[in-house]
Amino acid sequence: MYRIGELATRCNVTADTIRFYEKSGLLSPATRSESGYRLYSKKDEAKVQFIRRAKNTGFTLQEVSELLSIRVEPQHHTCGEVKTIADDKIVELEQRILELKRFQMSLKDLSEKCCGGDESADGCSILDALEDH
Numbered sequence: 001m002y003r004i005g006e007l008a009t010r011c012n013v014t015a016d017t018i019r020f021y022e023k024s025g026l027l028s029p030a031t032r033s034e035s036g037y038r039l040y041s042k043k044d045e046a047k048v049q050f051i052r053r054a055k056n057t058g059f060t061l062q063e064v065s066e067l068l069s070i071r072v073e074p075q076h077h078t079c080g081e082v083k084t085i086a087d088d089k090i091v092e093l094e095q096r097i098l099e100l101k102r103f104q105m106s107l108k109d110l111s112e113k114c115c116g117g118d119e120s121a122d123g124c125s126i127l128d129a130l131e132d133h
Helices: 004-011 015-023 042-057 061-072 079-113 125-132
Strands: 038-040
Touching (some): 004 015, 004 042, 015 042, 079 125
8 A cells, every 4th residue: 555645656646636636536535544644555556557648648637537437347348439539539639730730820920020129019010910800
């Protein structure tokens, strides 16, 4: 059994992150020692690692929760369900990338129209363009 700080160190997260996972329902509340310390098992460690890897892959907490529920009872789910979650995330990310590229092009256009000199910003083309839109 690990105390919260030990689990956090083992999983490369903070103790606050573990508390947040508990509060969010991603991690079951820890058992407590006689002195009141939260105690976690190897199973909890594996779950925190799973959550961390899923988050690092770009999944939201809601999506992580879905994946965890499938992981807990895989016999009641299909690989297709998991693939659909991943494919949906891919589509979402592709849309966000396109949006970010549009932002980038707009900013480049604004930047190219600005002289960038030391004069007053009274006539700055970037500020004027943002005001006109």
